[in-house]
Amino acid sequence: MQIEAKNNRQVFLRRLSSNDLDNLIDYLQNLSVETKKRFGPHNFDKQSVIEFYDFNANLGYVAQTVDTKEIIAYSIIKIGYLEHDAIRLQSYGMTLDIITDCTFAPSVADLWQSCGIGNNLFRFILSDLTTMKIERIILWGGVQMDNEIAVNFYRKNGFKTIGQFAYNGDNYDMIYDIPSTLRKASSVGGITI
Numbered sequence: 001m002q003i004e005a006k007n008n009r010q011v012f013l014r015r016l017s018s019n020d021l022d023n024l025i026d027y028l029q030n031l032s033v034e035t036k037k038r039f040g041p042h043n044f045d046k047q048s049v050i051e052f053y054d055f056n057a058n059l060g061y062v063a064q065t066v067d068t069k070e071i072i073a074y075s076i077i078k079i080g081y082l083e084h085d086a087i088r089l090q091s092y093g094m095t096l097d098i099i100t101d102c103t104f105a106p107s108v109a110d111l112w113q114s115c116g117i118g119n120n121l122f123r124f125i126l127s128d129l130t131t132m133k134i135e136r137i138i139l140w141g142g143v144q145m146d147n148e149i150a151v152n153f154y155r156k157n158g159f160k161t162i163g164q165f166a167y168n169g170d171n172y173d174m175i176y177d178i179p180s181t182l183r184k185a186s187s188v189g190g191i192t193i
């Protein structure tokens, strides 16, 4: 799917593929220290990325410039939930489900933040998820309360705060219940890396 960013550049949104590996490593290693502090679902070396996508429940999504083919955003969906977050999420009264829950971690390259890429990539991911059995999106490890852009981004996209916890500062746990009107429900999609 092709979109125009707020800086008027054309950007392509799609699933991550095995051909993206080197570009993805460049993307990850070029993130600023600040962004790396906010986004770290896996290590940023090649072997760690390969191992991460060996696990069928992990799906990657990228935004890529149409002209230079540079990856400018990368988001992860894990089907199910993180064991590490489960006890905390259950303490809010949530019943977790490995089929209908998924866990979301978004990132956008520093120079491209606030250009509308996060919103557009999220909508693209949402439309992909509606072809699966997913009913709810959970934030990967919550969001740091002082990460104003991210908190606004989640709220803007319909996420609700369900709790808060302290870990490297104060954090919110947020979830998005996919409206039943959006869900097309079929089988879980394939992995492309």
Ligand SMILES: CC(C)(COP(=O)(O)OP(=O)(O)OC[C@H]1O[C@@H](n2cnc3c(N)ncnc32)[C@H](O)[C@@H]1OP(=O)(O)O)[C@@H](O)C(=O)NCCC(=O)NCCS
Binding pocket: 035, 038, 039, 106, 107, 108, 109, 112, 113, 114, 115, 116, 117, 118, 119, 120, 142, 143, 144, 147, 148, 149, 150, 152, 153, 154, 156
């Ligand atoms: C959080 C992140 C994914 C958002 O993506 P983005 O492309 O920068 O965001 P967008 O430009 O699509 O804007 C999405 C919403 O975020 C908010 N937002 C964006 N830029 C903002 C800014 N400078 N100040 C405050 N809110 C801002 C707005 O609500 C915006 O929606 P609107 O433009 O419709 O009002 C991205 O900034 C990022 O990767 N940040 C670093 C890594 C990170 O924090 N990941 C999340 C960890 S929990």
